[in-house]
Amino acid sequence: MKRFILSIDILLLVLPLSAQKYHGLALTPPMGWNSWNTFEVNIHEDLIKETADIIVSSGMKDAGYTYVVVDDGWEAPSRDSIGNLVADPEKFPCGMKALADYVHSKGLKFGLHNCAGRTTCNGYPGGMGHEFQDALLYASWGVDYLKYDWCDHGTGDARQLYSTMRDALYAAKRPVVFSLCEWGNNKPWEWAADVGHLWRTTGDITDCYNCQGEYDMGMIFILKLQEGLEKYAGPDHWNDPDMLEVGNPGLTPAESRSQFSLWCMLAAPLMAGNDLRKMSPEVLKILTHKEAIVINQDSLGKQAYLYMDQLSKRIYVKELSKGDWAICWHNTGDQAYMQRINWSHFGFLQGEYEIRDIWRDKITGTTAKNLEIQIPGHDVLLFRLSKKSK
Ligand code: GAL
Secondary structure (H helix, E strand, O other): OHHHHHHHHHHHHHHHHHOOOOOOOOOOOOEEEEOHHHHOOOOOHHHHHHHHHHHHHOOHHHHOOOEEEEOOOOEOOOOOOOOOOOEOOOOOOOHHHHHHHHHHHOOOEEEEEEEOOOEOOOOOEOOOOOHHHHHHHHHHHOOOEEEEEOOOOOOOOHHHHHHHHHHHHHHOOOOOEEEEOOOOOOOHHHOHHHOOOEEEOOOEEOOOOOOEOOOEEOHHHHHHOOOOOHHHOEOOEEEEOOOOOOOOOOOOHHHHHHHHHHHHHOOOOEEEOOOHHHOOHHHHHHHOOHHHHHHHOOOOOOOOEEEEEEOOEEEEEEEOHHHOEEEEEEEOOOOOEEEEEOHHHOOOOOOOEEEEEOOOOEEEEEOOOOEEEEEOOOOEEEEEEEEOOO
């Protein structure tokens, strides 16, 4: 009997260890920079270090950007003789531990990409069958964030493979934000809250407003795929509509402002994907806009829902903490229109609110008075409403 009780004790100790993610690492949507959108596999440790430097010197770190994530292309073509992953010696001559140390020395956190399948989408070694070994290696390097892709998984089951990696990360005893990148194929919003901290909801984004390719799509298509997913997002478990294209060549300034505003509304992870070495002041202003970011990082963790969708007029509403609301009008058409705002149409408002126009950086009256404001094509109007006399 004593023996029986003992083994139950041991089981109780071991079970939770093997079946959970590191909780509390992403109570608000993660923010950072990722190499993929601009550089794809053309990466080098000098680029990553320079990017980390700029995140600090430009004020992005102070604005909340924390994770520097090296995406696909960092690996040598094969594992070493004992099966460990190896960094490409030409791209990363000092190795990943040294790079992580550098990023940490800047007060930032370090992220890497790999894949739940046998190989990554660009043919580098994937994690399948090596999860526990890889997690230990990542921990020894000081990895804080793992983006885990979905190429070459064969008949593998998504929930099972991602859970194995979650367990491996937990067993390696280093807190790692776990970012599932299986493109929404297996509805991760229905099962991944216990597995990772964020999960991609779509295929890849590209830097255009409304184009669609075989493997990627512009922001308008990505936005469409977020509708109805709002109920699955919350602190520590976010829908990820893919990274920011803000400042990349295919988006106009208005489109960059729109993507940023809408990703803030959607409580989406804010992973910049532009070349920070060439960033204009206008793009930096968008990426570091404090009040837009405060909407994204609101502690309630609510994802905006589509409140109205009429021709090219879309209105998104996000509930904020302390009774505040964020409302975003998005003009998806090419031409400007005059938006008439009749506050009585927003049934969720109770009483009078002060209106902060986020991009014009000013208070623009209260909801006691209706408004008329022009919204240029592909642009947004982003308001924060705060209850008067709270
Ligand atoms: C895709 C992923 C991209 C990028 C790329 C690297 O599957 O969605 O964000 O990581 O793989 O090969």
